[in-house]
């Protein structure tokens with residue numbers, strides 16, 4: 139099945155060109171459309187956005203991620219597009235658009251996703267937001283872009299408190315006591331991706347103990363990006379934003395395996 143990055147796009151994007159074989163960059167029939175959002179250009183561009191040209195040597199040093207999720211730099215992971223000087227190619231394949239679209243950086247645009255779960259009566263619940271996008275309001279994990287000089291755990295804490303829960307000591311306890319694992323690090327199939335700018339993320343799972351879960355109070359500060367936050371029964375969630383459903387599936391599998399192990403340990407009646 140084709141990726142979202144070939145089928146969907148924010149409202150301001152031009153129509154994506156046909157990609158054909160998504161990984162054949164030499165295809166002579168491929169005619170992508172050039173598009174970079176106007177707000178990312180000119181003297182009023184935000185400080186976090188790249189200049190129109192970023193030198194090859196600087197690009198080589200930028201943080202990236204290997205296929206297996208290891209942190210590397212672009213020199214170790216990227217495929218360079220010699221025909222369009224200075225640009226690396228999206229590891230997820232063609233998108234029908236060249237330029238940066240609505241993304242600030244050439245190459246990897248780093249985000250952090252926070253997966254918070256709790257258990258009630260043996261059932262797994264996950265804390266999700268409704269994201270405001272031009273493609274409906276899909277469910278997503280609380281998440282956001284890693285700011286310059288920011289460590290990923292700080293991004294996660296900041297985004298969780300902007301998009302899903304009210305700041306409190308329960309948030310500290312969640313991060314300090316309830317971490318399960320980083321379930322994913324790498325390329326995200328995001329509808330904003332272009333051939334030369336794409337989303338990458340680290341998605342980390344925290345399973346709130348009953349005490350921490352009951353002390354987390356839901357609330358959204360960032361009402362422009364997020365419509366609301368709520369607990370959802372994990373197995374009932376269907377469509378999600380970008381690649382988020384793939385990571386939720388991993389968390390559901392973790393919960394099932396844990397329940398299975400707990401069942402094996404319980405003394406049998408017979």
Ligand code: RP5
Pocket residue numbers: 249250251278279280281282283326328337338339380
């Ligand atoms: C996705 O975009 C990431 O997985 C993360 O959920 C999100 C970050 O972008 P913003 O929500 O900050 O726009 O690719």
